[in-house]
Amino acid sequence: MQLSDKKVTLSFSDGSEPVELPVYSGSIGPDVIDIRKLYGSTGMFTYDPGFLATASCESSITYIDGDKGELLYRGYPIEQLAQKCNFLQVCYLLLNGDLPDAKQKEEFESLITRHTMVNEQMQTFLSGFRPDAHPMAVLTGLVGALSAFYHDSTDINNPEHRHISAVRLIAKMPTLVAMAYKYSLGQPTIYPLNSLSYTGNFLRMMFATPTEEYEVNNVVERALDRIFILHADHEQNASTSTVRLCGSSGTNPFAAIAAGVGCLWGPAHGGANEAALQMLENLQANGGIENIGKFIAQVKDKTSGVRLMGFGHRVYKNYDPRAKLMQETCKEVLEALGLEDDPLFKLAMELERIALEDEYFVERRLYPNVDFYSGIVQRAIGIPTTLFTAIFALARTVGWIAQWDEMLSDSNHKIGRPRQLYTGSPARNVP
Ligand code: ACO
Secondary structure: OEEEEEEEEEOOOOOOOOEEEEEEEOOOOOOEEOOOOHHHHHOOOOOOHHHOOOOOOOOOOEEEEOOOOEEEEOOEEHHHHHHHOOHHHHHHHHHHOOOOOHHHHHHHHHHHHOOOOOOOHHHHHHOOOOOOOOHHHHHHHHHHHHOOOOHHHOOOOOHHHHHHHHHHHHHHHHHHHHHHHHHHHOOOOOOOOOOOOHHHHHHHHHHOEOOEOOOOOHHHHHHHHHHHHHOOOOOOOHHHHHHHHHHOOOOOHHHHHHHHHHHHOOOOOOOHHHHHHHHHHHHHHOOHHHHHHHHHHHHHOHHHOOOOOOEOOOOOOOOOHHHHHHHHHHHHHHHHOOOOOOHHHHHHHHHHHHHHHOHHHHHOOOOEOOHHHHHHHHHHHOOOHHHHHHHHHHHHHHHHHHHHHHHHHOOOOOOOOOOOOOOOOOOOOOO
8 A cells, every 4th residue: 555645634623633634546546544643642542333433454455446346356357367267276365366377276176175075973973963053054164173273384474384275265165065066965075076177066966966976057057156256255345354353363263264155145135146036036926917916015114124035235235246147147057958948037128127227226236246146146056045145155265265365364464353442431449
């Protein structure tokens, strides 16, 4: 970051001395006011619950311009990455800062492929869960448990240890998600197969059985790979900030990522795609397209408590660029699977058309977000709704680990320790 010529002066109505605060500029996007010395010079904290106006770190990984509807990974627009790269190239980019050349791509793919197996003792750990446990509960446990297996690489001050931990996490996450799924079905775990791509391998671990050959469908593989790319990182969102905060204490990467999985689980974050699909299914069961008008009226009525799920975003106040790509993928997958007439997709398209013409949504700058179509794609592929958030976690692992690594490499990093405005009782004596 660069010190700007601009300065901010804070003045106080009680006549206290004004305080001058430095301003820093990034490469693009809003400047930041440096308030690190504020408490020392004024005895005051700032108050910003939900971090609405607070930059918690400096980062060069992902950039979002919510007004323009722009998302960049290491400077590359998400549209170009989704069209020209596969997920592992995007992983390499997020971890290393640049896209791999042909040799680096091959080496990275081979490295990840050779780390997809998990220690067989993880099976024992898995079998401790109830079969009807939510996949996110299982995943939080399994990811945390990895820290008990890799004592050889938990020195967070050693860049090589950080690198191998990143590789292990990216490689093993599909294995763990598929293990959790198979366990819920009562089916045996399908071990990874090194001849398949990262995403093809995941599909096989999810849907193959020991009794039959499984052939990876290329359109489905490409669609899921794109879902992974679109969810790979999203700058300082809640789960990424959780991973950074957890990792800031110096804990091992597996524990930090397990914290991220726990945060993602919440319906306000990773759980929204599940909610969007449920909304479409409910609408379909209650009159479908014929009933859209009534449903939209309900959404606009603030007393109804009904929201158009998959619409609106805290940062994107223009189209979410990931939603356009997801809509494209949705069409491709449904066509490839002979589901062109999928009533939910038709319903979603019609809902989008009506909402985008409606004054209520236009005025509030509400557009479809990535979750509006991703549930339809996953459902068509055969992924159960309860697994949607685990798929999101699988994809976001690279973003979490890249951000964690960036934090530890930053000489300004400190343990995260927010302050508070205390409103409880002043000191008093126990009677
Ligand atoms: N349906 C109907 N009205 C909405 C919606 C919606 N989906 N989203 C926002 N609004 C309205 C609000 O009622 C509010 O109206 P008002 O100004 O008359 O009070 C206005 O638009 C602003 O909404 P806020 O909730 O203040 O916006 P915020 O930025 O805090 O919320 C959020 C963003 C949480 C995503 C919201 O749009 C929402 O709840 N959407 C539906 C859930 C969803 O799809 N979440 C996925 C997000 S993407 C992701 O996490 C990967």
